[in-house]
Amino acid sequence: MTARELIVLGTASQAPTRHRHHNSYALRWDDQLLLFDPGEGTQRQCILAGVVIARATAVCVTHFHGDHCLGLPGVIQRRALDNRATSVSLGPLPILYPGEGEAYFDRLRTASVFHDTSDVLPHPLDEDGPALELGPTARLSARRLDHRIPTFGYRVDEPDGIQLDRAALEERGITGPDVGRLIADGRLLTERGMVELEEVSGPRPGQSMAFVMDTGPCRGAEELADGVDLLVCESTFLDHEAELAARYRHLTARQAATLARDAGARRLVLTHFSARHRDASVFGEEARAIHDDVVVADDLLTVPVPTRR
Amino acid sequence: MTARELIVLGTASQAPTRHRHHNSYALRWDDQLLLFDPGEGTQRQCILAGVVIARATAVCVTHFHGDHCLGLPGVIQRRALDNRATSVSLGPLPILYPGEGEAYFDRLRTASVFHDTSDVLPHPLDEDGPALELGPTARLSARRLDHRIPTFGYRVDEPDGIQLDRAALEERGITGPDVGRLIADGRLLTERGMVELEEVSGPRPGQSMAFVMDTGPCRGAEELADGVDLLVCESTFLDHEAELAARYRHLTARQAATLARDAGARRLVLTHFSARHRDASVFGEEARAIHDDVVVADDLLTVPVPTRR
Numbered sequence: 001m002t003a004r005e006l007i008v009l010g011t012a013s014q015a016p017t018r019h020r021h022h023n024s025y026a027l028r029w030d031d032q033l034l035l036f037d038p039g040e041g042t043q044r045q046c047i048l049a050g051v052v053i054a055r056a057t058a059v060c061v062t063h064f065h066g067d068h069c070l071g072l073p074g075v076i077q078r079r080a081l082d083n084r085a086t087s088v089s090l091g092p093l094p095i096l097y098p099g100e101g102e103a104y105f106d107r108l109r110t111a112s113v114f115h116d117t118s119d120v121l122p123h124p125l126d127e128d129g130p131a132l133e134l135g136p137t138a139r140l141s142a143r144r145l146d147h148r149i150p151t152f153g154y155r156v157d158e159p160d161g162i163q164l165d166r167a168a169l170e171e172r173g174i175t176g177p178d179v180g181r182l183i184a185d186g187r188l189l190t191e192r193g194m195v196e197l198e199e200v201s202g203p204r205p206g207q208s209m210a211f212v213m214d215t216g217p218c219r220g221a222e223e224l225a226d227g228v229d230l231l232v233c234e235s236t237f238l239d240h241e242a243e244l245a246a247r248y249r250h251l252t253a254r255q256a257a258t259l260a261r262d263a264g265a266r267r268l269v270l271t272h273f274s275a276r277h278r279d280a281s282v283f284g285e286e287a288r289a290i291h292d293d294v295v296v297a298d299d300l301l302t303v304p305v306p307t308r309r
Numbered sequence: 310m311t312a313r314e315l316i317v318l319g320t321a322s323q324a325p326t327r328h329r330h331h332n333s334y335a336l337r338w339d340d341q342l343l344l345f346d347p348g349e350g351t352q353r354q355c356i357l358a359g360v361v362i363a364r365a366t367a368v369c370v371t372h373f374h375g376d377h378c379l380g381l382p383g384v385i386q387r388r389a390l391d392n393r394a395t396s397v398s399l400g401p402l403p404i405l406y407p408g409e410g411e412a413y414f415d416r417l418r419t420a421s422v423f424h425d426t427s428d429v430l431p432h433p434l435d436e437d438g439p440a441l442e443l444g445p446t447a448r449l450s451a452r453r454l455d456h457r458i459p460t461f462g463y464r465v466d467e468p469d470g471i472q473l474d475r476a477a478l479e480e481r482g483i484t485g486p487d488v489g490r491l492i493a494d495g496r497l498l499t500e501r502g503m504v505e506l507e508e509v510s511g512p513r514p515g516q517s518m519a520f521v522m523d524t525g526p527c528r529g530a531e532e533l534a535d536g537v538d539l540l541v542c543e544s545t546f547l548d549h550e551a552e553l554a555a556r557y558r559h560l561t562a563r564q565a566a567t568l569a570r571d572a573g574a575r576r577l578v579l580t581h582f583s584a585r586h587r588d589a590s591v592f593g594e595e596a597r598a599i600h601d602d603v604v605v606a607d608d609l610l611t612v613p614v615p616t617r618r
Contacts, residue, residue, distance in 0.1 A: 015387060016353040040383045041350040044325040066386050066421040073420075074349045077375050078324060107416040111382075112375040113458050149422050 003028050004207065004305040006232060006269060008297045009038075009045035011280075013214075013236050013250075013272045014067055016041070021299050023067045023272055025232065026051045027209065029156055029305075032138045035059045035075065036154065036211050036232075042071030043078050049300050054082035054090055057134055060142075061097040062213055063151035064104040067272075069097075073111040080118040092121040096131055096142065099124035100150040125152050128220070137206075143224050145215035147249045153215065153224045158206030168200040207305060210265070213272050216249040217259065225263035230305045232297075233259065234272035235283050241274075257287035257294065267306050271297035313338050313516065313614040315541060315578060317606045318347075318354035320589070322523075322545050322559075322581045323376055325350070330608050332376045332581055334541065335360045336518065338465055338614075341447045344368045344384065345463065345520050345541070351380030352387050358609050363391035363399055366443055369451075370406040371522055372460035373413040376581075378406075382420040389427040401430040405440055405451065408433035409459040434461050437529070446515075452533050454524035456558045462524065462533045467515030477509040516614060519574070522581050525558040526568065534572035539614045541606075542568065543581035544592050550583075566596035566603065576615050580606035 005028050010021030022039025026049065033055045035042070046053050053075055061069050072095075083090050097105050102124055109120065125131060125142050132140040137158045145151040164179070172195050174182060182188040186197045210224040213234035225231050236250035245252050251259070253270055260268040268291050270283045277283070284296040295303050314337050319330030331348025335358070342364045344351070355362050362384055370378050381404075392399050406414050411433055418429065434440060434451050441449040446467045454460040473488070481504050483491060491497040495506045519533040522543035534540050545559040554561050560568070562579055569577040577600050579592045586592070593605040604612050 015390060016356065018356050021353060040380070041353060044330060044350060047325065047327050064421045066382060066423055069421050070382050070386075071349070073375060073379050077379075081324060101422075104419075104421055107420050110413075111416050111420055112373045112378050112413055113410075114375055 004030065004209075006209075006230060006303040006305070007049050007051055008269075008271065008299060008301045008303065009042055009049055009051070010299055011271045011273060011297045012039075012067065013234070013274055015275060017275045017278075019278070019299075020273070020275075021045055022071065023213075024071060025211070025271075026056075027156065029209070030135065030137045032057045032134050034134075034140075034156070037062055037068040037213070038071035038075050039067045040070040041074075043074035045299070053078045054086070056093060058132065058140065059093065059095040060140070060154045060211065061095065061101075061105075062145070062153060062211070063098060063147060063149055064101040065149065065214070068214075069104070069108060072108040076109060076118045076120055077112070077114045079120070080114055080116055083117040083119060084115070089119065092119045094121040094123045094132055096123045096125055096140070096152075096154070098150040098152050099126040128223075143220035145212065145220045146218035147214045147216070151214060153210065153212040153220060155208060155210045155224045155228065157208045160206045161204045162197070162201040163204035164201045172200065174200065205309065207308060209305060212259070214250055216246060217251065217255055221259055222263055225259055225265045227264045229266050229309075230269065230303070231260050231263070231265035231267070232269045232271065235270040235287070236272055236274050238277065238282060238286055253283040253286040254290065257290035260287075260291045266309075267293045267295065267303070269295045269297050269303055313518075315518075315539060315612040315614070316358050316360055317578075317580065317608060317610045317612065318351055318358055318360070319608055320580045320582060320606045321348075321376065322543070322583055324584060326584045326587075328587070328608075329582070329584075330354055331380065332522075333380060334520070334580075335365075336465065338518070339444065339446045341366045341443050343443075343449075343465070346371055346377040346522070347380035347384050348376045349379040350383075352383035354608070362387045363395070365402060367441065367449065368402065368404040369449070369463045369520065370404065370410075370414075371454070371462060371520070372407055372456060372458055373410040374458065374523070377523075378413070378417060381417040385418060385427045385429055386421070386423045388429070389423055389425055392426040392428060393424070398428065401428045403430040403432045403441055405432040405434055405449070405461075405463070407459040407461050408435040437532075452529035454521065454529045455527035456523045456525070460523060462519065462521045462529060464517060464519045464533045464537065466517045469515045470513045471506070471510040472513035473510050481509065483509070514618065516617060518614060521568070523559055525555060526560065526564055530568055531572055534568055534574045536573045538575050539578065539612070540569050540572070540574035540576065541578045541580065544579040544596070545581055545583045547586065547591060547595055562592040562595040563599065566599035569596075570600045576602045576604065576612070578604045578606050578612055
């Protein structure tokens with residue numbers, strides 16, 4: 001199986017700090033490479049992280065606050081450069097964003113003078129639901145979140161599949177190309193009689209990942225996080241700042257962990273930390289009281305999607 | 310005397326590299342703090358370099374290619390944040406740029422959603438000449454350069470002053486507050502008769518600095534560089550790439566050094582290096598064959614303006 005992992009490019013909210021770049025994330029998911037919320041500096045952080053923008057298959061912008069989108073012009077212009085440098089076109093790059101922010105998307109797309117061969121495919125969102133089928137193992141959907149401006153969170157789902165039972169296959173003498181025929185046709189006539197696919201396989205639930213920021217606690221966040229293997233979630237504040245979090249429509253680490261626990265999300269990645277907390281380990285401590293698999297994001301950290309259940 | 314120095318924030322042309330941020334510079338000049346060509350990531354580089362955006366007194370954009378301006382939204386939004394965080398207003402921030410690029414300036418200024426308390430003072434340029442008087446020791450002027458899109462280079466001049474001759478003052482018994490009176494009135498009646506300021510002083514040429522990028526060799530570059538103490542100059546290419554340089558309207562290190570030598574510029578800072586040359590020392594080697602005081606810029610390097618002649 002190919003890698004499924006989150007690559008953290010930046011983790012600061014609002015403004016960068018000495019130790020944290022603006023918010024930015026990449027997700028490797030089989031042959032897909034998604035960029036989420038490219039904050040300022042994403043272009044360079046990609047280089048440092050070994051993420052090749054030319055290979056990106058989609059960009060997902062949650063909302064148009066600067067820390068979530070000011071790196072978009074750099075991503076688009078880099079794509080244009082790479083498209084001219086290669087002999088074959090890279091193909092169109094879908095960019096998903098809240099439709100109400102169309103004007104901001106247009107400005108970012110044309111923020112400076114360049115030869116636009118980026119082949120960007122604008123994908124404004126206006127409602128909850130399926131958003132884009134990226135490939136056989138990556139279906140992208142979106143839900144509205146509860147922030148101060150229109151905001152969508154994202155979710156990547158691998159469709160449910162089947163898991164073959166090797167012992168059951170062997171018992172029935174099914175080997176080699178016959179296995180492929182059985183999968184393709186759903187049944188196979190063997191010397192010992194007809195074998196139905198269900199007899200020699202069980203269900204294999206697809207893996208999933210959700211990206212939730214910026215938001216107060218809301219139904220959309222719960223739907224995105226529902227049963228995911230990896231939940232990347234903002235936790236701008238700590239519990240003792242819950243009033244601030246409510247006022248600015250953000251989450252505390254406690255709220256993020258509660259969301260993960262109640263939704264049955266397996267691994268929680270906390271990020272988008274307020275600069276007032278220089279040592280982000282406090283976010284992890286607060287969350288681990290509620291959820292057991294918590295990763296505190298740091299610039300250039302790679303977080304694997306947990307292995308299949 | 311307070312510091313006059315260039316702080317290099319980034320040195321890459323076109324796209325950043327593993328070792329070089331996008332183009333970006335700050336100039337400390339007495340009580341002035343100028344930002345030149347804020348490329349993507351300027352906001353964070355300022356933090357690493359100890360440059361406080363809230364203290365900036367002007368921003369000069371040569372042209373609207375991305376590597377020279379994509380950090381502008383971050384600078385403006387950071388300014389807005391700081392303006393709200395302080396009890397007194399920081400005062401307006403003039404931003405100079407080629408008037409033909411007004412549409413790009415507007416997009417960068419409103420690239421994402423923020424509470425705009427930045428107090429930006431747009432200062433579009435449409436002709437050569439004096440541009441802005443920043444303070445008693447910093448007059449900003451601009452000249453058109455020869456690039457593929459409208460581009461202005463900049464120059465900071467301290468007006469010429471006088472240098473008092475301590476020995477001549479002492480000889481005439483002029484001390485204490487009388488020195489101030491002599492300077493203010495241009496003459497002073499002493500017990501030994503009238504003393505004219507010229508008798509006890511000589512001229513003191515003002516210091517100057519020029520910022521030249523991106524351009525092919527041209528009259529504007531020569532006028533900007535004329536006799537400056539510090540010349541910050543693009544040298545995207547090397548001599549053997551002179552054809553590339555001519556095609557894209559850029560300078561080679563040899564051309565930058567020739568410009569500095571012919572204009573009588575004292576210290577030359579080379580920057581804006583093409584990513585094809587990973588070791589930038591080759592630019593310095595080429596330039597030093599022509600000019601003796603050459604600095605090869607590197608991210609976060611500080612270059613003092615040479616002491617007064």
